[in-house]
Amino acid sequence: MGELPTRVSIREVGPRDGLQNEDPVPTEAKVRLLNALSHTGVSRIEAVSFVHPKAIPQMADADEVWAAAEKVPGVRYSALVPNSRGAQRALEAGLRELEVVVSASDTHNRRNVNRSTEESLNDISALIAMVHGADGECEVIISTSFGCPFEGDVAPARVASIVDRVVTDGADRVAFGDTTGMATPRRVSDVLDAVRARQADVPLLLHFHNTRGTALANILTALRFGITEYDASVGGLGGCPYAPGATGNVATEEVVHMLHDMGIDTGIDLEALIDAARLAQQIVGKELPSGVLRAGPRIS
Amino acid sequence: MGELPTRVSIREVGPRDGLQNEDPVPTEAKVRLLNALSHTGVSRIEAVSFVHPKAIPQMADADEVWAAAEKVPGVRYSALVPNSRGAQRALEAGLRELEVVVSASDTHNRRNVNRSTEESLNDISALIAMVHGADGECEVIISTSFGCPFEGDVAPARVASIVDRVVTDGADRVAFGDTTGMATPRRVSDVLDAVRARQADVPLLLHFHNTRGTALANILTALRFGITEYDASVGGLGGCPYAPGATGNVATEEVVHMLHDMGIDTGIDLEALIDAARLAQQIVGKELPSGVLRAGPRIS
Numbered sequence: 001m002g003e004l005p006t007r008v009s010i011r012e013v014g015p016r017d018g019l020q021n022e023d024p025v026p027t028e029a030k031v032r033l034l035n036a037l038s039h040t041g042v043s044r045i046e047a048v049s050f051v052h053p054k055a056i057p058q059m060a061d062a063d064e065v066w067a068a069a070e071k072v073p074g075v076r077y078s079a080l081v082p083n084s085r086g087a088q089r090a091l092e093a094g095l096r097e098l099e100v101v102v103s104a105s106d107t108h109n110r111r112n113v114n115r116s117t118e119e120s121l122n123d124i125s126a127l128i129a130m131v132h133g134a135d136g137e138c139e140v141i142i143s144t145s146f147g148c149p150f151e152g153d154v155a156p157a158r159v160a161s162i163v164d165r166v167v168t169d170g171a172d173r174v175a176f177g178d179t180t181g182m183a184t185p186r187r188v189s190d191v192l193d194a195v196r197a198r199q200a201d202v203p204l205l206l207h208f209h210n211t212r213g214t215a216l217a218n219i220l221t222a223l224r225f226g227i228t229e230y231d232a233s234v235g236g237l238g239g240c241p242y243a244p245g246a247t248g249n250v251a252t253e254e255v256v257h258m259l260h261d262m263g264i265d266t267g268i269d270l271e272a273l274i275d276a277a278r279l280a281q282q283i284v285g286k287e288l289p290s291g292v293l294r295a296g297p298r299i300s
Numbered sequence: 301m302g303e304l305p306t307r308v309s310i311r312e313v314g315p316r317d318g319l320q321n322e323d324p325v326p327t328e329a330k331v332r333l334l335n336a337l338s339h340t341g342v343s344r345i346e347a348v349s350f351v352h353p354k355a356i357p358q359m360a361d362a363d364e365v366w367a368a369a370e371k372v373p374g375v376r377y378s379a380l381v382p383n384s385r386g387a388q389r390a391l392e393a394g395l396r397e398l399e400v401v402v403s404a405s406d407t408h409n410r411r412n413v414n415r416s417t418e419e420s421l422n423d424i425s426a427l428i429a430m431v432h433g434a435d436g437e438c439e440v441i442i443s444t445s446f447g448c449p450f451e452g453d454v455a456p457a458r459v460a461s462i463v464d465r466v467v468t469d470g471a472d473r474v475a476f477g478d479t480t481g482m483a484t485p486r487r488v489s490d491v492l493d494a495v496r497a498r499q500a501d502v503p504l505l506l507h508f509h510n511t512r513g514t515a516l517a518n519i520l521t522a523l524r525f526g527i528t529e530y531d532a533s534v535g536g537l538g539g540c541p542y543a544p545g546a547t548g549n550v551a552t553e554e555v556v557h558m559l560h561d562m563g564i565d566t567g568i569d570l571e572a573l574i575d576a577a578r579l580a581q582q583i584v585g586k587e588l589p590s591g592v593l594r595a596g597p598r599i600s
Binding site (some may be wrong): 109118147152153178179182185186187210211212213214216217219220221243250251254256261262263290291292295298299 | 447481482483484486510513514516550554561562589590592595598599
């Protein structure tokens with residue numbers, strides 16, 4: 001397989017990104033899922049987001065969920081925040097790993113938050129300073145990094161210049177979001193080539209959707225660049241609600257199953273993870289798109 | 301992306317492998333699907349199989365389907381045959397590209413045809429001679445090449461020695477079947493390493509299932525070995541009937557969509573292919589698992 005990392009860190013995003021894109025579920029179900037995931041051996045979990053309850057009712061109970069969830073030693077928990085107010089809530093709740101999003105596509109950013117990418121970057125600069133002031137870490141997620149549903153292809157140079165800006169502003173990590181499943185091995189290569197030529201050291205994380213079947217091929221491509229941090233969602237939780245059956249987030253089991261077979265350690269117990277995916281399926285009350293959940297591991 | 305082939309030949313297997321694993325459909329529907337596919341620019345189509353109608357009722361009308369189908373110049377059509385009797389029927393029907401299957405796993409071979417792998421290889425030796433005698437070409441498909449549902453892992457050395465045997469016996473091409481979706485990038489590398497160390501020249505074709513999400517990652521891996529021939533099934537036709545929603549054959553649109561984005565030519569018109577996938581979906585009367593069919597190309 002050539003030179004590949006021997007260890008990969010998965011951030012489980014099912015409780016936040018997954019459930020945020022499903023019909024609302026009860027607080028206790030969220031806590032049960034979080035606790036199950038905390039005991040799979042996963043190193044990181046995106047637990048909640050502190051967004052306005054009117055904008056995203058699925059996350060209205062973020063404070064209660066986070067307060068009730070087990071904090072398992074060795075697991076790093078993070079929260080997504082939309083702005084300084086959300087960051088304040090997250091910090092007050094005791095979280096110290098925060099994520100904030102900006103879109104590489106100006107059109108997409110305006111449709112999401114009614115601001116230009118540049119305006120959002122200015123806000124983020126202040127937000128990073130605030131998080132650092134509270135001894136927290138701040139990751140910047142650049143959405144539409146591999147393409148925009150409104151603008152089409154996004155120039156890798158534009159993505160790279162946004163990385164430059166947020167690194168200058170102190171971002172502790174940069175994540176690339178495959179917002180509508182437009183990433184392919186070629187686009188992943190192009191973005192990583194452009195970014196790594198200018199930023200050799202900042203930690204990078206990739207977040208892929210499996211909308212067009214490419215998620216694991218994209219991860220395979222990124223592994224060859226030495227990328228060791230990936231988002232994934234238990235069971236594939238968080239499929240686009242407007243396209244029945246269409247897959248959104250790549251399923252954590254599928255990622256772990258492939259990586260382990262390649263001799264790449266994740267620290268995760270695949271059987272425990274599949275149990276958590278079954279729980280996720282039960283919680284949302286519908287079949288989730290994960291092939292490994294459905295078919296089981298290649299050898300069990 | 302490194303050194304990759306600039307052109308790939310896809311063999312469309314929906315009309316045979318796909319429909320053989322769905323509920324039976326009318327003869328005229330099969331002919332309509334075949335004709336639609338023949339006009340997509342695809343270079344090869346596995347059109348029918350000449351199997352015993354009691355064993356596989358879905359293919360009982362193979363002679364009628366083949367007689368009625370348009371034979372579009374530039375498209376190579378092939379048929380799967382289980383034995384000499386089937387080969388005779390295929391040759392009499394005018395087909396000159398035949399495929400025959402043997403399982404790398406002895407247990408799997410016995411369950412399928414009640415013979416050992418060795419006994420099947422002896423039969424195949426005679427069958428190849430017969431096809432060559434009629435100026436035909438014969439491909440040997442080695443199923444369970446990447447794992448067996450009964451035996452587990454299959455030693456790549458065993459797969460390679462079967463390749464040696466069938467090449468000695470005159471096979472014009474060797475295909476590796478990922479029968480139950482157990483292939484991963486690591487297993488693909490292992491098999492290709494073992495085979496290419498001993499057989500540098502025989503044309504190789506790969507047939508992947510997307511059961512556990514790895515199909516495109518597997519193709520990406522095989523491209524790095526210079527493999528330029530792949531099977532795929534329009535719409536992902538032929539999902540395992542025993543696992544509702546589980547995917548079987550990788551969808552041709554997903555393969556073509558990724559390859560074209562990588563600058564790898566297939567000769568296929570993706571929009572025409574997606575139209576054919578819509579027709580396939582209409583014919584089987586259920587949603588097919590293809591992400592590109594559902595979501596459309598990343599940029600349309």
